[in-house]
Amino acid sequence: MSSLRFPENFLWGAATAAYQIEGAARDDGRGPSIWDTFSRTPGRVHQGHTGDVACDHYHRYAEDVALMAELGLRAYRFSIAWPRIQPDGTGPVNPRGLDFYDRLVDALLARGIDPIVTLYHWDLPQSLGDRGGWTNRDTAEHFATYAAATYGRLGDRVDVWTTLNEPWCSAYLGYGSGVHAPGEQDPAAAFTAVHHLLLGHGLAARALRAAGARTVGITLNPADVRPADGSSAADAAAVRLVDGLHNRIFLDPLLAGGYPEDVLEHVGRIVEPTFVRDGDEKLIAAPIDLLGINYYQPTYVAGRPDGAGGGGAYPGTDGAVEFLPPVGPLTDMGWMVEPAGLTRLLERIATDYPGVPLLITENGAAYPDKPGVDSPGGPSQVLDTDRIAYLEGHLRAAHEAISRGVDLRGYLVWSLLDNFEWAEGYRRRFGIVHVDYLTQRRTPKSSARWYQEVISRNGL
Ligand code: FCB
Numbered sequence: 001m002s003s004l005r006f007p008e009n010f011l012w013g014a015a016t017a018a019y020q021i022e023g024a025a026r027d028d029g030r031g032p033s034i035w036d037t038f039s040r041t042p043g044r045v046h047q048g049h050t051g052d053v054a055c056d057h058y059h060r061y062a063e064d065v066a067l068m069a070e071l072g073l074r075a076y077r078f079s080i081a082w083p084r085i086q087p088d089g090t091g092p093v094n095p096r097g098l099d100f101y102d103r104l105v106d107a108l109l110a111r112g113i114d115p116i117v118t119l120y121h122w123d124l125p126q127s128l129g130d131r132g133g134w135t136n137r138d139t140a141e142h143f144a145t146y147a148a149a150t151y152g153r154l155g156d157r158v159d160v161w162t163t164l165n166e167p168w169c170s171a172y173l174g175y176g177s178g179v180h181a182p183g184e185q186d187p188a189a190a191f192t193a194v195h196h197l198l199l200g201h202g203l204a205a206r207a208l209r210a211a212g213a214r215t216v217g218i219t220l221n222p223a224d225v226r227p228a229d230g231s232s233a234a235d236a237a238a239v240r241l242v243d244g245l246h247n248r249i250f251l252d253p254l255l256a257g258g259y260p261e262d263v264l265e266h267v268g269r270i271v272e273p274t275f276v277r278d279g280d281e282k283l284i285a286a287p288i289d290l291l292g293i294n295y296y297q298p299t300y301v302a303g304r305p306d307g308a309g310g311g312g313a314y315p316g317t318d319g320a321v322e323f324l325p326p327v328g329p330l331t332d333m334g335w336m337v338e339p340a341g342l343t344r345l346l347e348r349i350a351t352d353y354p355g356v357p358l359l360i361t362e363n364g365a366a367y368p369d370k371p372g373v374d375s376p377g378g379p380s381q382v383l384d385t386d387r388i389a390y391l392e393g394h395l396r397a398a399h400e401a402i403s404r405g406v407d408l409r410g411y412l413v414w415s416l417l418d419n420f421e422w423a424e425g426y427r428r429r430f431g432i433v434h435v436d437y438l439t440q441r442r443t444p445k446s447s448a449r450w451y452q453e454v455i456s457r458n459g460l
Contacts, residue, residue, distance in 0.1 A: 004399045005459035011114070011410025012455040013075030014068065014432065015362050017121035017165065019051045020419040022081065024058030028096035031087025033123035034133065034174075038181030049425030055417050056440050061104050063442070067433060068416065069111040071448055072455040076113050077361055077412050078104070079121035079165065082146050089125030090142050098153045105157050115158045116361075116412070118219065119147050119204060121165040122180065122422075129182050134170060134193035134200075137275065144203035151211045161213050162292055162361070163204045166221040167197040168246060177312035179423050187315030188271035195275050198253055202283035209286075218254065219292030219361045222247045222349065223299045224341035228324055234303030238321045241266070242301050245314050253284045255291075255353040270315055292361030293349070294414070295394075296333075298341035300324040332366040332428055337390055339397035346401035346408060357407045360398060364414035365390040366421065366428040369445060382434045382445040391447060395460060413451060417442065 019035045039050040057064055068076055082089065084097030108115045120143065128139050143163075151161065164170070173180035176190035205216050223246045227235035244263040252260045258281040267273050302322045309318030326336035346358060367386045371379025391413065402408050418431035426437060432448040435441075454460060 001396075001460075003460060004396065005457075006399065007402065008458075010458060011075045011359065011412075012451075012458075013073045013077060013114070013116070013410065013412045014071075014416035015077035015412040015414050016057070016416050016419065017079040017118065018081035018084075019054070019121070019123040020415075020421070021055040021057040021417055023052060023054040023056040025050075025052045027058060028084070028100065029087055029094045030081065030097060031083040031089075032126040033081070033083045034126055034129040034181040035123050037126055037129070038183055041183065044181075044183060045423050046425035046427055049420065049427075051420045053437075054420050055435050057417070058100060060440065061100075062107055064417070065104070065107040065111055065113070067442060067444070068108075068113055071432075071444065071452045073113055074455070075116055075410060075412065076108055076416070077116040077118060079118035079123075080150055081123050082120065082143075083123060083125045085150055086125060086142075086146055089128035089139075090145070093149045098150070101150075101154060105154055109157060114160065115154075116160040116162065117150075117154070117158050118162050118165050119143075119150065120163065120170075120200075122170055122174075124181075133174070133182055134196045135175065135189045137196055137199070140196045140200035140203055143200040144207040147204035148207040148211055151208050151213060155211060155213060160215045160217070160290065161208050162217045162219050162290070163201040163208075164197055165219045165292075165361075166294060167194065167201070167218075167250060168221055170197055172313045172315075176315055179313075185312050187312065190312065190315055191267045191271055191273070192275050194249060195273070195280070198250065198284045199280055201254075202280070202286060205286055205288065206283065215289045217288045217290030217292055217359075219294060220250050221294040221296075221362075222251065222345060224295070224338075224345040224348075225299045225301060226341075228300055228302035228322075232303065235301065236303075238301040238303035238307075241317060242299065242310070242314060242321060245317070246299070251349070251353055253281055254288065255285070255356060257281065257285045266316055288356060290359055290409070291349070291353075291356045292359050293346065294362035295342045295345055295360065296363065296365075297326065297335040298338045298344075331386075331390070332368050333424070335365070337365070337393070339393035342394050342397040343400045343404075346398065346406045347404055350401075350406040357409050359409050360411045362412060362414035363391075363394050364430050364432075366430045369429050369434060371434060371443070379434060379436065379443050382443060384445045384447045387432070387445065387447040388450045391451065392460060395454065399460075
């Protein structure tokens with residue numbers, strides 16, 4: 001295969017999220033989050049796994065940062081646990097919670113690694129969950145207060161601030177399908193949550209800017225929605241509907257001034273959108289400096305009157321849309337491997353929503369890694385050629401988008417470490433670094449060494 005070079009200053013890095021790696025669930029005044037509650041609820045998470053210990057990153061961050069430096073990472077995207085900063089979600093900040101991120105940021109900067117902050121990666125303080133979570137408009141206001149407090153402590157050293165990670169998951173999986181915390185199955189709640197999440201983004205972005213932040217953004221997981229049959233009008237209509245519910249419901253208010261008519265009409269059949277108040281859309285549409293894109297696989301749909309629809313994750317699609325089962329080769333999540341979907345998605349966003357720089361904030365794959373010779377402390381090597389192939393294919397796809405003119409600023413692999421994969425618990429391994437959960441020993445997989453090489457060459 002041909003060799004490829006990425007633009008100068010292309011940002012190479014890795015991503016993680018607080019609840020998935022930190023552990024230390026009760027340390028230094030951290031309050032409970034909706035994920036603590038959800039993971040303790042029987043039947044919600046594979047084998048009752050929780051984030052109580054996870055990768056123990058809270059105590060091992062220095063070792064982990066040293067590993068990042070060894071791999072040559074230029075950027076590290078991590079999330080801040082709101083329940084560490086405000087254990088009850090409101091009220092006085094807990095300085096010991098902020099101290100942890102203070103230490104982490106200093107450790108990163110000392111190694112020349114740019115910190116990229118995500119303010120919300122799904123771990124809502126439980127006491128806000130008790131008051132309706134994202135279905136309660138007040139949560140959006142509280143989020144802005146938390147964002148400002150966090151900026152106040154870290155803003156002098158952190159340049160890149162993103163508000164939410166994948167509000168699609170928070171809203172539709174949290175309140176629609178119930179696969180994620182808080183585990184509700186209520187289509188009206190899902191749409192209400194979509195709006196309050198976007199409002200929370202808008203309020204937090206405004207607060208961050210007022211405090212002096214220069215680079216403010218948000219991370220979405222837009223879908224590359226494809227028709228089963230490119231010549232079918234019914235399939236094209238299904239694409240339009242699913243694209244509206246998954247993509248345009250977020251992208252249009254953020255980047256095109258407001259919700260699209262067809263989406264509001266669809267939502268209106270499920271719930272009267274009175275939660276959208278005067279001024280909300282203007283606030284949400286305030287310019288951002290960066291759009292984070294998480295991409296894993298494409299979505300194929302067909303328009304069929306007897307289609308099963310997407311269940312709670314796509315309210316109102318039953319009896320109209322069929323979601324096609326993924327076809328091989330599949331990852332350990334059962335997700336399709338289709339790098340071309342990333343090129344299409346990046347190009348589409350750059351075309352339909354021009355002017356905002358893009359950053360791939362997550363891309364990667366779970367595979368049932370088979371560690372090599374086991375030693376008492378953990379495996380000595382992990383030969384993950386399938387992950388290397390996945391990453392290489394997607395980097396080529398990202399490069400293709402750049403060569404077609406997309407303003408793509410960097411690539412962050414998901415994930416640095418094997419970690420708590422939400423409802424799947426620890427059974428899915430996404431890391432380029434293997435974690436032995438018994439000993440907490442970290443072993444860079446072959447993909448980590450391969451990635452190190454990619455970074456040092458700035459290409460493939
Ligand atoms: C994304 C999440 C991330 C991780 C990957 C596999 O949806 O943002 O936390 O779980 O999927």
